[in-house]
Amino acid sequence: MNRTAAVLALLLLVLAPPLVASNQFLLHLGITVLLWTLLGAAWNMLGGFAGQVSFGHATFFGVGAYTTLILYLKAGLAPWYGMVLGGLAAVLVSLPIGLICFRLRGPYFSLSTLAVAEIVRLVALNWEALTNGPVGLLITTLPRVALSGRTINWESKLPFYYIIAVLALGAMLATYWLTRARLGAYLLAIREDEDAAESIGIATVRAKVLTLALSAFFAGLGGGFYGLYYRYVDPDAVFPIALSVEMVFIAVVGGLATVTGPVIGAIFLTSIGETFRERFLVGHLIFYGLFMMLVIRYLPEGIWGGARRAWAGRR
Amino acid sequence: METFVQSVVSGVLTGSLYAMIGVGLTVVFGVMRIINLAHGDLVMLGMFGAFWAHALLRIDPFVSIVLWVPLMFLAGMLIYRFLLKPIIPGGELNTLLYTAGLSLLIANIALFAWTGDYRTIKLRYGLTPLRPFGIAVPIPLAIAFLLAIIITACLYLFLARTDPGRAIRATSQNPEAAALMGIDVDRISMLTFGLGSALAGAAGVLLAPSLYLYPTVGELLVAKCFVIVVLGGLGSVSGAIAGGILLGLVESLGAVYISVAYKDTIGFVIFLLVLLFRPSGLFGVGRT
Numbered sequence: 001m002n003r004t005a006a007v008l009a010l011l012l013l014v015l016a017p018p019l020v021a022s023n024q025f026l027l028h029l030g031i032t033v034l035l036w037t038l039l040g041a042a043w044n045m046l047g048g049f050a051g052q053v054s055f056g057h058a059t060f061f062g063v064g065a066y067t068t069l070i071l072y073l074k075a076g077l078a079p080w081y082g083m084v085l086g087g088l089a090a091v092l093v094s095l096p097i098g099l100i101c102f103r104l105r106g107p108y109f110s111l112s113t114l115a116v117a118e119i120v121r122l123v124a125l126n127w128e129a130l131t132n133g134p135v136g137l138l139i140t141t142l143p144r145v146a147l148s149g150r151t152i153n154w155e156s157k158l159p160f161y162y163i164i165a166v167l168a169l170g171a172m173l174a175t176y177w178l179t180r181a182r183l184g185a186y187l188l189a190i191r192e193d194e195d196a197a198e199s200i201g202i203a204t205v206r207a208k209v210l211t212l213a214l215s216a217f218f219a220g221l222g223g224g225f226y227g228l229y230y231r232y233v234d235p236d237a238v239f240p241i242a243l244s245v246e247m248v249f250i251a252v253v254g255g256l257a258t259v260t261g262p263v264i265g266a267i268f269l270t271s272i273g274e275t276f277r278e279r280f281l282v283g284h285l286i287f288y289g290l291f292m293m294l295v296i297r298y299l300p301e302g303i304w305g306g307a308r309r310a311w312a313g314r315r
Numbered sequence: 316m317e318t319f320v321q322s323v324v325s326g327v328l329t330g331s332l333y334a335m336i337g338v339g340l341t342v343v344f345g346v347m348r349i350i351n352l353a354h355g356d357l358v359m360l361g362m363f364g365a366f367w368a369h370a371l372l373r374i375d376p377f378v379s380i381v382l383w384v385p386l387m388f389l390a391g392m393l394i395y396r397f398l399l400k401p402i403i404p405g406g407e408l409n410t411l412l413y414t415a416g417l418s419l420l421i422a423n424i425a426l427f428a429w430t431g432d433y434r435t436i437k438l439r440y441g442l443t444p445l446r447p448f449g450i451a452v453p454i455p456l457a458i459a460f461l462l463a464i465i466i467t468a469c470l471y472l473f474l475a476r477t478d479p480g481r482a483i484r485a486t487s488q489n490p491e492a493a494a495l496m497g498i499d500v501d502r503i504s505m506l507t508f509g510l511g512s513a514l515a516g517a518a519g520v521l522l523a524p525s526l527y528l529y530p531t532v533g534e535l536l537v538a539k540c541f542v543i544v545v546l547g548g549l550g551s552v553s554g555a556i557a558g559g560i561l562l563g564l565v566e567s568l569g570a571v572y573i574s575v576a577y578k579d580t581i582g583f584v585i586f587l588l589v590l591l592f593r594p595s596g597l598f599g600v601g602r603t
Contacts, residue, residue, distance in 0.1 A: 107350045115583040126576040283427030289420030296413045
């Protein structure tokens, strides 16, 4: 079933955009879904596999976004390199955060990530020389790029769709690797019983810090893409608590520690949320909260986990 | 010198309200081991309750508290009975995520119903502050301070002297032993969550005339209350009171002597340091 789902998803990724290219809203929805898939998958690596609930992933997203835009505006570096460097900057930021916060466990870890994220947001808000403070950073034009002789039209949403599709796919592949790799097994052991994991010789802190770095890299890439797509960042857009919380919800509602879960979560929550936002402007997170509560009560493995179980039960 | 006294006074005034929010959170944590991320949104509901009572019915916010406290108490008991109780066996992280969901749900329903506009309650006696010894004390904040002291003192007496209060403290120390002594832990939990919600609502009503009101204000408040309860030690009532006043002081002195822009950062930095080095709180009374 996993393989069928993967093939179907790939087909959808490649075929869908030309079909809906005339409809800007659908294309925008597709991009948003893929961005949230990427972010949900990034959070899932740490939260799903290792059971470390971070409420501060907006930090990595924001660092990625700011790095990309600052490098472009101040050093003239093309944003696609900036995006990768944004991911790496997020990795750098994640190391001290991991070393500090991983000294705490369970809910205390979650609270500490919340505090760190708020500190970073306030620094971004007040370090005007670097971030331009609450005004934010704006880019007006993107550099000319020619791909096999044709200039890419940045005014269209289509190239962005393909970029984010590749990034989201990368995050899913990394998650798939985690399900196979030794590190992934370590993380599951940590999630089930951290003391036991340590007693059988797993370097728990190292495993968690490594995973946080991986997770931060993808969240940073997502932030870089956000900066590129919206061409504007400010602290309230890229560093809020709500952003961190949304990542958590996508992964939990979709299904923790699964490859497909974040996709399902993103498709489900983002389409409901964006449709609601189109119509009512505010309050689109009502359903995020509602589905979070329903899933934890009735489907603790998430939508995908539950579906997979139902499928296995039928056979 | 005058600036110093002024900022100490306003720090203590705001701190008393922080303390009240923190006490609600810490009592709930003590009894149920729930970190209630929706606590700030309950405060928000209290604030909007005061706002609407004033805007529609012309009731003074400080009078409307007699209406909102019982209502929030009831709401809290219902939330516990129908929403939280089935989740608690799932473990601490599940309840944490669940209350995060609840928080988003409450805040966004409020956003949908009342939009994200900033609102204020304008009181006739709120315009000119009292000036004892040349220090400016806004009258609404002074009234809020007095009521907060009265309410917190009543709660303290309730916990210390009455049977249900003793049952709450016993459950908080050891749920199994309390159950063996014949305490109905489930009923005590419901009562406690009602109390915590009532305190949050009351604090919201008291804060309403002094703050801007908007539906997502709970996000800011809940972050502050975690700072408070961790400073005082999670689960400790007197710790939360001290932590609240301390945070109020840190914020107002920090704004004057360090930087207005970074005043909120100071609270979070202290929070991290305490969490790392004194996880049982500054006074060593909380549970790690």
